[in-house]
Amino acid sequence: MKKIFFIILASFALTITYAQNKKEQIAQLTFSRDSLTVVLGNERNNSNTKVIEFNSTIEQQKNTIVQLTKEFEIKQNELTANHVELEKQLKEMDRLTKLLIIKTKEFEQLKAIPSSDYLVTNNSAGYFKIGGSWQNFAKNNYAYKSVQGFGTCTDACCDGGFNLGTVISNGKDGQTIEKPEITIGALDFGKSISKTEHKGNPNVFYISSANCNGWYWKDKINYIIIYSEIFKTKEGIGVGSTLEELQEKLGKLQFYVGWIEEQENALQITVKSYPNIQFILDVDDYKGNWEDISLKLDKNSFTISDFKKDTKIKRLVVDPVN
16 A cells, blocks of 8 residues: 555656646746747848848949949940041041142142243243343353353264353363253354354354354354253153153154264154154163164154163253254
């Protein structure tokens, strides 16, 4: 009986102990729950704060993007406007470049045209005119010095003339002009073998060569030979111009060949616009054998291709009678 009582008492004690443990567990769980609730509340508050901050950041970034978009549009519009202006400026630059090229060509053409002092025409070279006087012009307009002597010679027949230039040299054969710029062919006064027939006339002089003799006017022009590159036609053609330039500016070239062995101006070119001017070439500029030139001329087959590239005019002869 005691044993049963003891068992009942022990069971009751265990029941009481278990009940007390349950209360403690419940209390502990309640505390944990409350603590967790507090923690969760704090976390929720922190999350809400972060969400608010994040939303604020997003809003700021949206505003920044809007502002940047506006600035981009402004810059893009400016760039478009600048591109349009650049295209406009490029077109204007292109127009001005073309205009500059045109004006440069016009200037070069104007520059090529000599002043009246050095203009070559059918009957003149500057102030020197066929049939006119020359001495005052040579001295006062060109500061030329002159030496009296021969004009041109063909087969030991020489006419009278004067070489003009800036420097006179004294040699064993008398005075000569260094690098003559002009030769004035004197106008014929009269053929005569007498050296004294007109000696009393101060306006004439006597010339004697192996096959010719005669008197010539001292101050009257029969023809003009030009050696200086300064004298040019209105097209800019003169001594130093090439055959290509001559043909381009003056048209078809007519070749003439004289007595090559005895005539220094034997190889000539004439053009329709200047019938009184002979453009003289050097025989050595002919590509072939100079002895064949006359034969080629007879066949009328001369062209500038028969001469060396960039063959230049050596002299101009202004002679209406030639």
